[in-house]
Amino acid sequence: MIRAEWWLWRRLAWRQAAALLLAIALAAGTVAWRTVATIRSLDDVALQSQARLVADQLSASPDGRPVLYMPPSLAAAFATSDGESLYMVFDGANRVLLASNPAAEALLAPYLPPPPQTGLFRVPPSERYPAGLLGALITAGPNGPLGAHPWRVVVAQAQEQQEALLASLLREFLVSTLWFLLPIGALTVLVGVLTTRHGLRPLRDASAAAARIGPQQAGMRLPETGLPGELAPLVGAMNGALARLERALDAQRRFVGEAAHALRTPLAVLTARIDALPKDSAPDTAAALGQDADRLARLVAQMLTMARLEELPLDVSGPVDLAEVAVEAISARALLAIRAGVELVLTRPDSPPAWQGNRDALVLALGNLIDNALTHAPRGTVVEVVVRPPARLSVLDRGPGVPEAERATIFTRFGRGRGAPAGGAGLGLAIVARIAAAHGGSARVEPREGGGAAFVIDLAAPAIMPAG
Amino acid sequence: MRLLVIEDEPNLAALVRAALDRAGFAVDHAAGLAEADACLRMAAYDALVLDLGLGDGCGLTLLRRLRARHDGVPVLILTARDAPEDRVGGLDTGADDYVIKPFHMDELVSRIRALLRRPNAALGVRLSLGTVVLDTVTRTTQVGSEPLGLSARETALLELLLRRAGRVVPREALDQGLYGMDSPATPNAMEVLVHRLRKRLQDAGADVAIHTLRGVGYLLAAAE
Numbered sequence: 001m002i003r004a005e006w007w008l009w010r011r012l013a014w015r016q017a018a019a020l021l022l023a024i025a026l027a028a029g030t031v032a033w034r035t036v037a038t039i040r041s042l043d044d045v046a047l048q049s050q051a052r053l054v055a056d057q058l059s060a061s062p063d064g065r066p067v068l069y070m071p072p073s074l075a076a077a078f079a080t081s082d083g084e085s086l087y088m089v090f091d092g093a094n095r096v097l098l099a100s101n102p103a104a105e106a107l108l109a110p111y112l113p114p115p116p117q118t119g120l121f122r123v124p125p126s127e128r129y130p131a132g133l134l135g136a137l138i139t140a141g142p143n144g145p146l147g148a149h150p151w152r153v154v155v156a157q158a159q160e161q162q163e164a165l166l167a168s169l170l171r172e173f174l175v176s177t178l179w180f181l182l183p184i185g186a187l188t189v190l191v192g193v194l195t196t197r198h199g200l201r202p203l204r205d206a207s208a209a210a211a212r213i214g215p216q217q218a219g220m221r222l223p224e225t226g227l228p229g230e231l232a233p234l235v236g237a238m239n240g241a242l243a244r245l246e247r248a249l250d251a252q253r254r255f256v257g258e259a260a261h262a263l264r265t266p267l268a269v270l271t272a273r274i275d276a277l278p279k280d281s282a283p284d285t286a287a288a289l290g291q292d293a294d295r296l297a298r299l300v301a302q303m304l305t306m307a308r309l310e311e312l313p314l315d316v317s318g319p320v321d322l323a324e325v326a327v328e329a330i331s332a333r334a335l336l337a338i339r340a341g342v343e344l345v346l347t348r349p350d351s352p353p354a355w356q357g358n359r360d361a362l363v364l365a366l367g368n369l370i371d372n373a374l375t376h377a378p379r380g381t382v383v384e385v386v387v388r389p390p391a392r393l394s395v396l397d398r399g400p401g402v403p404e405a406e407r408a409t410i411f412t413r414f415g416r417g418r419g420a421p422a423g424g425a426g427l428g429l430a431i432v433a434r435i436a437a438a439h440g441g442s443a444r445v446e447p448r449e450g451g452g453a454a455f456v457i458d459l460a461a462p463a464i465m466p467a468g
Numbered sequence: 469m470r471l472l473v474i475e476d477e478p479n480l481a482a483l484v485r486a487a488l489d490r491a492g493f494a495v496d497h498a499a500g501l502a503e504a505d506a507c508l509r510m511a512a513y514d515a516l517v518l519d520l521g522l523g524d525g526c527g528l529t530l531l532r533r534l535r536a537r538h539d540g541v542p543v544l545i546l547t548a549r550d551a552p553e554d555r556v557g558g559l560d561t562g563a564d565d566y567v568i569k570p571f572h573m574d575e576l577v578s579r580i581r582a583l584l585r586r587p588n589a590a591l592g593v594r595l596s597l598g599t600v601v602l603d604t605v606t607r608t609t610q611v612g613s614e615p616l617g618l619s620a621r622e623t624a625l626l627e628l629l630l631r632r633a634g635r636v637v638p639r640e641a642l643d644q645g646l647y648g649m650d651s652p653a654t655p656n657a658m659e660v661l662v663h664r665l666r667k668r669l670q671d672a673g674a675d676v677a678i679h680t681l682r683g684v685g686y687l688l689a690a691a692e
Contacts, residue, residue: 264548346683360552
């Protein structure tokens with residue numbers, strides 16, 4: 001199974017969630033910015049009207065100096081503001097005529113717009129006013145009772161901390177909007193994920209169907225109904241490939257089958273003729289002919305097996321009891337062993353090692369190893385077949401063993417060892433190696449302790465361990 | 469015993485027919501499915517030797533027809549097809565044995581005899597190998613003409629081995645056949661029983677031997 005690098009539904013969920021958060025942040029930012037701007041312009045208007053209010057209360061004393069008569073409510077506003085609100089009155093030469101607070105003059109003077117300008121101005125933050133001050137300057141009294149003495153009236157107000165204001169604004173915004181934005185967002189993500197998963201269900205079905213297709217079910221096709229348009233071409237192409245594969249496999253299977261028939265039928269006639277030879281005339285010739293025919297039959301059988309193994313995929317997905325494999329392989333050769341005077345012994349674990357594989361192929365492979373051992377084992381010795389968990393089959397003999405130089409080549413096709421008897425075709429061990437490889441495993445030969453050879457088939461761990 | 473050999477290769481058919489004749493069977497030959505059907509309508513056979521790749525179709529269709537009408541005649545498939553799936557397919561269809569070409573005549577003859585010995589075959593009350601004879605009805609055993617005088621359990625063991633003579637009988641099969649499901653035998657009990665039977669056969673001069681395949685089971689074979 002291929003490890004998934006990413007999942008469509010997860011990626012979709014993440015992206016939707018990210019997009020949602022971004023939208024919330026953008027909305028909050030816009031609202032905050034607009035609100036701050038509005039508040040500022042409101043501040044400006046308020047300051048200017050305050051300045052107008054102060055200006056309206058000015059009157060001229062006989063010596064031309066301004067006199068401020070503050071109504072109690074206005075006076076109280078400046079008094080209780082704890083220095084947050086200031087006012088000052090200047091003359092045209094920037095001399096201070098009146099001030100709510102003596103310190104205010106020093107504070108504001110450097111930032112006043114020079115005459116004759118009026119309008120708003122800012123005082124940068126200082127220790128006393130961490131957010132600075134906003135001031136409004138107007139002219140007053142050029143006409144009316146004050147004659148030609150224009151005064152300049154300034155009202156200033158400490159700015160609130162912008163950050164605090166923004167924070168409280170955002171808090172307000174988020175609290176009032178998140179409670180419905182979040183559920184809507186979650187719903188969107190959920191709908192997206194469900195749509196993806198539902199939309200991809202045909203793909204999962206197709207994958208499951210594809211997983212069931214083995215060499216024995218080459219005629220199967222992936223379901224083509226209910227597929228979304230995005231997937232239909234892929235599944236269609238897969239099915240096209242499967243059809244081509246099936247035709248190729250069919251042709252190969254037919255060819256191997258026909259070759260088997262074409263080769264075996266004349267061999268059967270030959271063997272039958274030799275068997276029918278009268279036993280009393282030339283018995284040695286008859287026996288030699290019989291052996292030749294047997295050798296030819298063995299060679300044909302091995303070549304056909306090899307052709308099948310190399311040309312056709314082996315279905316190794318079935319459940320296999322390795323102890324049963326050993327029993328079957330040994331049973332088929334029991335008489336042979338008895339005639340050869342060799343004792344065949346099976347050592348198997350108490351609990352049968354259940355594994356995945358091709359039972360017939362494993363019986364054939366182990367059988368080839370036993371045949372090999374029987375041809376090399378001296379009379380009166382023991383050939384031991386050992387089944388060991390998790391999945392090892394070994395055949396141990398007390399024959400001459402395999403020289404180190406031949407241990408690698410002995411499993412190749414026609415790679416006969418020097419000690420091989422004349423009857424062998426040199427394919428038996430190649431078949432063993434091929435079957436082991438088809439199971440994801442390997443075959444090897446080792447010297448056996450105390451003399452002889454130990455042939456070992458190790459089957460690889462299957463993708464799914466069968467229970468038990 | 470009457471056999472029908474269904475084989476389309478004329479040389480092989482003649483050779484098989486001659487060999488089975490010599491072995492004491494009455495043999496008819498059919499070269500194809502149609503001919504085989506005609507033979508089956510005219511006579512009752514004790515066993516069929518069936519080739520699969522026939523000129524006018526596959527032998528399996530004949531076998532399927534036989535089994536569909538509950539004809540249990542033993543069928544031995546004789547074929548060049550040796551792929552495992554062919555073999556399984558043949559046995560699943562209802563064949564009793566499967567022999568791959570090329571083959572030796574004596575093997576074919578002994579396999580046919582084994583088929584006829586099977587419990588569901590017409591005969592088989594007398595099981596024998598070499599000079600050893602077991603009557604499955606009277607439960608008596610003989611070596612030559614001498615009664616062997618075996619215990620009931622020894623007789624049961626000999627019967628199980630005789631029924632599969634020349635082939636390995638797995639321990640588990642013997643266990644079940646001798647002791648049943650409910651009283652499991654200790655491994656030792658089986659060994660003692662086999663040892664006793666072996667000694668009695670030997671003492672009686674029987675020309676058969678019980679071979680032990682350690683870890684697998686036992687095999688009864690004619691002595692060489």
